[in-house]
Each structure stands twice: as C-alpha cells, then as structure tokens.
Amino acid sequence: MADFNSEFWHWYIAIITVISILACVWLVRWMTSGYEKTDEVESTGHVWDGDLSELNNPLPRWWLGLFYITLAFGGFYLLLYPGLGSFEGFLKWTSKGQYEQEVTLMEAEVGPLFAKYQQTPILDLIKDPDALKVGERLYLNYCSTCHGSDARGARGYPNLRDGDWLWGGDPSNIKTTILNGRIAAMPGWEAALGGQSGVDEVTQYILRLSDRATIDELADKGKAKYDIFCVACHGPEGKGNVAMGAPNLTDDIWLYGGSITRISESLVKGRNGQMPAFSEFLGEAKVHLLAAYVYGLSQEN
Ligand code: HEC
Ligand code: HEC
Structure with a gap:
C-alpha cells in the first residue's frame, strides 16, 4: 500500500494490531484459567431479590472455542489479505485488481452485444426492444441527473421528448451531441441594447414572435x-x-422560461448551457445506443 507516507505508520499500525491480538489471547486465557474441576459451584456472593445469587461458572467450552476461532481467523486474515500496516498479504489481493477483473469479465460478456448494436443503424435500433432497454438503463445511469428520469428536462436542461431540438434531432445530430457535448454561447445583451429599456423593448418583440399580446x-x-x-x-x-x-x-x-421576467433575464445575463461530452467516458458503442434511445423517445409523440 502506497497510502502511507512513511515507514513509521506501517510499523505503528502493524505492531499495535499484533499486540492487540496477542493481548486478546492472553485475556481469554487469563479469564478462563484457574478453575478446579469440581461439582461445587462457587458463588460470587452477589444476591438480588432475596434469593437470586450469581454463580461463578466457567464459560462453556464451545463458547470459549468461538473466542479462539475468531482470534485465529483474524490472524489468518491478516496473513492473507492487506491489513497489517503496508504488508500486502500472501494472496496479493487488491480492490483495484478485483474491480479490473470484474470489468474484464463484464466486457467479455457484453462486448460482443454492444459491438453488434454499434453496427446497427439507429433507425433499426429503435425497433429493437432489447436494444432500447439497454439504452434506457444507460440513460438512467448517466443522463437522468440532468434531463430527468422521464427525459422531460428542467429549466436549463432540455426536454428530450418534445421533438424540439436546440442542436438538431436527426439520429446523427443526437449522436454528435452526446459524443462531443455542446456548449451554447449567448452573451448578455444589456449594454448592447442600451440598458433595461432596450431589454424591455426586445422582450416585447419576442412575445410578439411567440404570438402573445404585446405593447406594440x-x-x-x-x-x-x-x-x-x-x-x-x-x-x-x-x-x-x-x-x-x-x-x-x-x-x-x-429552455429558461417564457415569462417576461425569464426572457429579460436571458437577455441581461446571457445563457451558456453545457452538455458534457461522453465519447471518452462511455465509448462510442454505448453512445450509439443512447442516441437510439433518445431518438426513439422523440418519435413516440
Ligand atoms: C451568438 C449567437 C446568439 C446571438 C447573437 C443571440 N443569441 Fe439568444 N441564444 C443563443 C443560444 C446559443 C441560446 C441558447 C443558450 C443555452 O442553451 O444555454 C440562446 C438563448 C436565447 C433565449 C432563451 C430561450 C429559451 O428557450 O429560454 C432568448 C430569449 C434569446 N436567446 C434571445 C436573444 C435575443 C433577443 C438576442 C438579440 C439581442 C439574442 N438572443 C442573440 C445564441 C444567440
Ligand atoms: C451535467 C448535466 C447533463 C448531463 C449529465 C447530460 N446532459 Fe444532455 N444536456 C445538458 C444541457 C445543459 C444541455 C443543453 C445545452 C444547451 O443549452 O445547448 C443538454 C443537451 C442535450 C441534448 C441536445 C438537446 C437538443 O435540444 O438539441 C441531448 C440529445 C442530450 N443532452 C442528451 C444527453 C444524454 C443522452 C445524456 C447522457 C449520456 C446527457 N445528455 C447527459 C446537460 C446534461
């Protein structure tokens, strides 16, 4: 373990651990020795409720045995697995090694499946319920925190079901969005528009664009x-x-609200939504499935 920054801590932990185990062995032996085998049972002299007296019996053998078994288990465990300071254990087990082993097994199992899906065009994948189910699971793991578990989004995080797209809704647009991420760049306009009165005027015009009543x-x-x-x-x-x-x-x-307040806030502050890139983190095969899932959602309406 490279987690210790000096030898001192290795010895500090190892010695205290060994002493503690030996002390437990000694304690158990000390507390259970010195009994004569007799039929008489000695009383401790404590009496409650008039006639309830506490007897001093030795521990049953099986119980005592359990103490020794736990102590032996602890000793063997520390020989086999990391635990004694920086001693790595004879089995050389590490959590990282185990994780990597499991990932390799998993890849071997699902790799061919993902490879097959990757070869299938998105327009065909959306007709394959199994592929969509895998896509949904990926979506829930990696995307739902921002876009919501129902993919209907929230303020600043687009709804992926509504068929309205900032960056285009073709399968290839969606895949590019997920692979490379997107950074929206709209600067603030207050100064350019001549202050709040200019912002109010343009806000009114935007209301007109979206067919609402305006101050003409x-x-x-x-x-x-x-x-x-x-x-x-x-x-x-x-x-x-x-x-x-x-x-x-x-x-x-x-995306940010269509009320007068929200629109002028968009104009004053500017808006810079960011969709993170997933190509490195997930790899193209998974992104391909995710794109199919998201495209499929938008086709449901
Ligand atoms: C450089 C390109 C660019 C210019 C110029 C620009 N915008 Fe934008 N605008 C954007 C982008 C990109 C977004 C989306 C921001 C995001 O997704 O975070 C946006 C978002 C908006 C929104 C929010 C829409 C919503 O759905 O909530 C409003 C309102 C808006 N712009 C109005 C304007 C007005 C009015 C002007 C002119 C004063 C303007 N924009 C100039 C690029 C621009
Ligand atoms: C950290 C938050 C976050 C996560 C996680 C996230 N997104 Fe996004 N996503 C956004 C934001 C913000 C935008 C809007 C960017 C903009 O304003 O233009 C966006 C935009 C998109 C768009 C484009 C929508 C359009 O209208 O064009 C798609 C498609 C998308 N995300 C899919 C996904 C998928 C699939 C995942 C999971 C792999 C995901 N997103 C994970 C924040 C996130």
Whole structure:
C-alpha cells in the first residue's frame, strides 16, 4: 500500500494490531484459567431479590472455542489479505485488481452485444426492444441527473421528448451531441441594447414572435434591435439555428422560461448551457445506443 507516507505508520499500525491480538489471547486465557474441576459451584456472593445469587461458572467450552476461532481467523486474515500496516498479504489481493477483473469479465460478456448494436443503424435500433432497454438503463445511469428520469428536462436542461431540438434531432445530430457535448454561447445583451429599456423593448418583440399580446410601441422598437443583434443566430423569423444551438423563439417551448421576467433575464445575463461530452467516458458503442434511445423517445409523440 502506497497510502502511507512513511515507514513509521506501517510499523505503528502493524505492531499495535499484533499486540492487540496477542493481548486478546492472553485475556481469554487469563479469564478462563484457574478453575478446579469440581461439582461445587462457587458463588460470587452477589444476591438480588432475596434469593437470586450469581454463580461463578466457567464459560462453556464451545463458547470459549468461538473466542479462539475468531482470534485465529483474524490472524489468518491478516496473513492473507492487506491489513497489517503496508504488508500486502500472501494472496496479493487488491480492490483495484478485483474491480479490473470484474470489468474484464463484464466486457467479455457484453462486448460482443454492444459491438453488434454499434453496427446497427439507429433507425433499426429503435425497433429493437432489447436494444432500447439497454439504452434506457444507460440513460438512467448517466443522463437522468440532468434531463430527468422521464427525459422531460428542467429549466436549463432540455426536454428530450418534445421533438424540439436546440442542436438538431436527426439520429446523427443526437449522436454528435452526446459524443462531443455542446456548449451554447449567448452573451448578455444589456449594454448592447442600451440598458433595461432596450431589454424591455426586445422582450416585447419576442412575445410578439411567440404570438402573445404585446405593447406594440415597444415591440416595434424591439424589432429594430432584434434585426441588428439577434438575427445572426436566431434567424430573421426567430426560428433559431441548430448549428449554434440557438433556440426557436416562436414556439411555446422555453429552455429558461417564457415569462417576461425569464426572457429579460436571458437577455441581461446571457445563457451558456453545457452538455458534457461522453465519447471518452462511455465509448462510442454505448453512445450509439443512447442516441437510439433518445431518438426513439422523440418519435413516440
Ligand atoms: C451568438 C449567437 C446568439 C446571438 C447573437 C443571440 N443569441 Fe439568444 N441564444 C443563443 C443560444 C446559443 C441560446 C441558447 C443558450 C443555452 O442553451 O444555454 C440562446 C438563448 C436565447 C433565449 C432563451 C430561450 C429559451 O428557450 O429560454 C432568448 C430569449 C434569446 N436567446 C434571445 C436573444 C435575443 C433577443 C438576442 C438579440 C439581442 C439574442 N438572443 C442573440 C445564441 C444567440
Ligand atoms: C451535467 C448535466 C447533463 C448531463 C449529465 C447530460 N446532459 Fe444532455 N444536456 C445538458 C444541457 C445543459 C444541455 C443543453 C445545452 C444547451 O443549452 O445547448 C443538454 C443537451 C442535450 C441534448 C441536445 C438537446 C437538443 O435540444 O438539441 C441531448 C440529445 C442530450 N443532452 C442528451 C444527453 C444524454 C443522452 C445524456 C447522457 C449520456 C446527457 N445528455 C447527459 C446537460 C446534461
């Protein structure tokens, strides 16, 4: 064990452990020796409730035997497994070694299955209930913390079932998203829009884009600003752009909320959602299955 930073701790622990075990042996022997084999049972002299007296019997043999067996077990265990300071034990067992052994076994078992799935196009995988079941399990393990166990997301974490996509909903888009991750980059706009009044105007225009009642005078001014600052990413009609992960602003689906307060908060603070990359962590075969699972969810509606 390289966990000790000096020899001292190795000896400190090893010596205290050995002394403790020997002391237990001595204690058991001391407490159980000195009994004469007689039919008379000695009383300790303690009496309760008038006639309940405490007798001083020796421990039954089987009980005593159990003490010795536990002590012997402890001794053998420390010879075979790590425990005595930095002594690694004659079996050379390590938790890392055991983990690696189990992973190798597991890979040998499921490797061919994943390899087969990886060769299957996503459009076919979504018709294979077994593949989707594996995909679901992977999803619950690795994705549900952010996207929710029902994949309906939360504020800032997109709903994966609604058929509305920031980064595109084709099987290949989804797979790229999971493999490489995505970083959305929308800076804050307060300064560029001329302070809070500019933010209010553009917010009104966004309400108009999503077909809601507006204060027309403000929305008209907002449109002029939108056409300067926002079209590059959200498009002239506000339909968004999957190449940049810029959301469609005309539908009723909001990543950060569609109320006036939330929209102006998006404009003032900017928004920078990040989807982590999974290619290294999970490998392409698992990502392929996950992409099939997520694509399958979006096809359910
Ligand atoms: C550089 C590209 C870019 C520009 C320019 C840009 N945006 Fe964005 N916008 C984005 C991206 C990307 C997101 C998604 C952020 C995320 O997913 O975290 C976004 C998100 C938003 C949202 C949140 C949408 C939601 O679903 O909650 C609003 C509202 C918005 N933008 C409005 C605007 C307005 C108004 C302007 C112009 C003042 C603008 N954006 C300019 C890229 C841009
Ligand atoms: C740490 C949180 C987190 C985890 C874990 C996570 N995601 Fe995401 N994911 C996000 C965020 C945030 C976004 C939105 C990025 C943005 O704003 O553009 C996103 C976006 C996505 C998108 C794109 C959605 C769209 O509308 O284009 C897909 C697909 C996706 N995630 C799938 C997954 C899968 C599958 C997993 C599990 C392997 C996963 N995510 C794990 C946070 C996470």
